[in-house]
Amino acid sequence: MNLKLTLKYDGTEYHGWQRQPNGITIQEILEDALEKVMKKKITVTGCSRTDAGVHALMHVSNFKCETSIPVHKIPLVLNQQLPEDIRAVDCTLEEDGFNARYHTKEKTYRYRILNCEHNDPFLSRFVWHYPIKLDVDAMKKAAESMVGEKDFTAFMASGSSAKTTVRNLKRVEVEKDGNLITITATANGFLYNMVRIIVGTLVYVGNGKLTVDEVARILEEKDRTLGGVTAPPQGLRLEEVVY
Amino acid sequence: MNLKLTLKYDGTEYHGWQRQPNGITIQEILEDALEKVMKKKITVTGCSRTDAGVHALMHVSNFKCETSIPVHKIPLVLNQQLPEDIRAVDCTLEEDGFNARYHTKEKTYRYRILNCEHNDPFLSRFVWHYPIKLDVDAMKKAAESMVGEKDFTAFMASGSSAKTTVRNLKRVEVEKDGNLITITATANGFLYNMVRIIVGTLVYVGNGKLTVDEVARILEEKDRTLGGVTAPPQGLRLEEVVY
Structure with missing residues (x-):
C-alpha cells in the first residue's frame, strides 16, 4: 500500500x-x-x-x-x-506511483510579521516581530512586481542544488490586519529560502531601504546580494500543497 | 515612585x-x-x-x-x-498607596477547550484538548447556575489559605466557535484553582457525568470531591484585572 x-x-x-x-x-x-x-x-x-x-x-x-x-x-x-x-x-x-515530493503541482506558504512596538508572547513562536513601522502599500506594489514565471536566482540562498532557477510565482499577496502583516506566496515550486528572501526584500521596501523599481532590477540582475535579508524562520508556515 | x-x-x-x-x-x-x-x-x-x-x-x-x-x-x-x-x-x-494585589476589584479569566478528535499544534500550548464531544447547551445552563455571591468551598482546591470562601462570581459564559469552546469567568476574586474546577465541572456536565441540578447541589454541599476534575493549566489565561 x-x-x-x-x-x-x-x-x-x-x-x-x-x-x-x-x-x-x-x-x-x-x-x-x-x-x-x-x-x-x-x-x-x-x-x-x-x-x-x-x-x-x-x-x-x-x-x-x-x-x-x-x-x-x-x-x-x-x-x-x-x-x-x-x-x-x-x-x-x-496509487503505487504517487510520490509526495515529485507530484506537487503547487505550494502555498504564508509568512506573518507582527509590526508593532512590543512582541506578543502568544504569537512570538509564529511571527517575525518587526518594531519599525512598515509601508504596506509599497510592499503590496513590490509583491505584484515579483509575480510571474521568472528566473529567481536573486531570491535563492547559496548551497542550493536546483536544476533550474525558473519558477512560476503565481501569487504574492500582502495583507494587513491590525498589527499583523501576512504575506502569502503560491508557486509551482520554490527555490531554497525563496519565500524568506521574498519576505526580507518586501520588508526592505516597507522600511524604505529599497524602492519598488529596484526590486524588479534585482530580479533581472540575478544577484542575491542586492535584495533584502532572509526573514527569520519562525514567521513561515507551509499552508497548502496541491497535487 | x-x-x-x-x-x-x-x-x-x-x-x-x-x-x-x-x-x-x-x-x-x-x-x-x-x-x-x-x-x-x-x-x-x-x-x-x-x-x-x-x-x-x-x-x-x-x-x-x-x-x-x-x-x-x-x-x-x-x-x-x-x-x-x-x-x-x-x-x-x-499613588504611593496603590497595591496591585489588594486593590483589585474584579478579575476575568478565560479558559479554552479544543473539542475535536486531533489536537492542534498551533493551539496546544493554550488549550485543553478534549476529544469527546461536549454538550455545550448543557454547559451553558450549568454555568448560569454557578453565578452569584456564594460560598465556593466546593470549587476550591485544598491547601488554600483564603480568609473567606465567599466570592461574587459575576459571570461564567460558555461560547463555542467551531471546535473551540471558551469559558469566561469574572469575579471580585477567585479561590485557589477555582476557575479550573469550574471548567472541570462544566466539562463533566458536557460529557454527561453530572447534571445541571447536581452542580447546584454540589455548591450547596460545599464538597470538593463531588465536582469535576481540575482542568489542566495550559487552557487558562488571566484576561483582565480591574482596579
Missing part, C-alpha cells in the same frame, strides 16, 4: 523536515513513530524540506507499508506516538 | 507567578530583569498568583523604585532583559 499522510506541525523545536545528523527533525520523529505503529522500519518521502523553525499547516508525505490498521484510523494511532507539536490529521490510500 | 507594570506572558515554561525554591517563576524572572534595569534589588507585588503553566494577557504588578528612565519607556527597556515569552506592555505612575 502507498499511503499519503498529512501532518500539521509547530516547527519551533526541530531542525526542519529532513533527517540529518546534527539535530532532531520532523522526518526522524515521524519515521520513529511509524516504526512503533507498523512494527518495521519505514522511510517517508516529504513534499517539502521545511527549514529549521518553519511550521506546516499541511505537510504531505507518502510511504509504502502493509498494515491491517484501517487507513482512516492511522492518524489517531500515530498521534499516540507523536509529540504534541506534530499531529497527523489525515491518511489516504494512493 | 510607585510603578504599576502590566505584563503579558506565555506561562508554559514557568512554575507560575510566585517566587519559589523549586522552579523558575515569572516573578523571579521579572525581578531579575528589573534589577538589571534599575541597578538595585526590586520586589514586585503581583495581582494574582497564576499557577504553573497558566498564561496572562494582562497581569498587573507594582513596585517601588526611583529611576531617571521615563516611565512610559520602562516596558521597552525591560523587554530587552526579559525572555520572549514574557513582555512588559505598559507602565504607569501610581
Whole structure:
C-alpha cells in the first residue's frame, strides 16, 4: 500500500523536515513513530524540506507499508506516538506511483510579521516581530512586481542544488490586519529560502531601504546580494500543497 | 515612585507567578530583569498568583523604585532583559498607596477547550484538548447556575489559605466557535484553582457525568470531591484585572 499522510506541525523545536545528523527533525520523529505503529522500519518521502523553525499547516508525505490498521484510523494511532507539536490529521490510500515530493503541482506558504512596538508572547513562536513601522502599500506594489514565471536566482540562498532557477510565482499577496502583516506566496515550486528572501526584500521596501523599481532590477540582475535579508524562520508556515 | 507594570506572558515554561525554591517563576524572572534595569534589588507585588503553566494577557504588578528612565519607556527597556515569552506592555505612575494585589476589584479569566478528535499544534500550548464531544447547551445552563455571591468551598482546591470562601462570581459564559469552546469567568476574586474546577465541572456536565441540578447541589454541599476534575493549566489565561 502507498499511503499519503498529512501532518500539521509547530516547527519551533526541530531542525526542519529532513533527517540529518546534527539535530532532531520532523522526518526522524515521524519515521520513529511509524516504526512503533507498523512494527518495521519505514522511510517517508516529504513534499517539502521545511527549514529549521518553519511550521506546516499541511505537510504531505507518502510511504509504502502493509498494515491491517484501517487507513482512516492511522492518524489517531500515530498521534499516540507523536509529540504534541506534530499531529497527523489525515491518511489516504494512493496509487503505487504517487510520490509526495515529485507530484506537487503547487505550494502555498504564508509568512506573518507582527509590526508593532512590543512582541506578543502568544504569537512570538509564529511571527517575525518587526518594531519599525512598515509601508504596506509599497510592499503590496513590490509583491505584484515579483509575480510571474521568472528566473529567481536573486531570491535563492547559496548551497542550493536546483536544476533550474525558473519558477512560476503565481501569487504574492500582502495583507494587513491590525498589527499583523501576512504575506502569502503560491508557486509551482520554490527555490531554497525563496519565500524568506521574498519576505526580507518586501520588508526592505516597507522600511524604505529599497524602492519598488529596484526590486524588479534585482530580479533581472540575478544577484542575491542586492535584495533584502532572509526573514527569520519562525514567521513561515507551509499552508497548502496541491497535487 | 510607585510603578504599576502590566505584563503579558506565555506561562508554559514557568512554575507560575510566585517566587519559589523549586522552579523558575515569572516573578523571579521579572525581578531579575528589573534589577538589571534599575541597578538595585526590586520586589514586585503581583495581582494574582497564576499557577504553573497558566498564561496572562494582562497581569498587573507594582513596585517601588526611583529611576531617571521615563516611565512610559520602562516596558521597552525591560523587554530587552526579559525572555520572549514574557513582555512588559505598559507602565504607569501610581499613588504611593496603590497595591496591585489588594486593590483589585474584579478579575476575568478565560479558559479554552479544543473539542475535536486531533489536537492542534498551533493551539496546544493554550488549550485543553478534549476529544469527546461536549454538550455545550448543557454547559451553558450549568454555568448560569454557578453565578452569584456564594460560598465556593466546593470549587476550591485544598491547601488554600483564603480568609473567606465567599466570592461574587459575576459571570461564567460558555461560547463555542467551531471546535473551540471558551469559558469566561469574572469575579471580585477567585479561590485557589477555582476557575479550573469550574471548567472541570462544566466539562463533566458536557460529557454527561453530572447534571445541571447536581452542580447546584454540589455548591450547596460545599464538597470538593463531588465536582469535576481540575482542568489542566495550559487552557487558562488571566484576561483582565480591574482596579
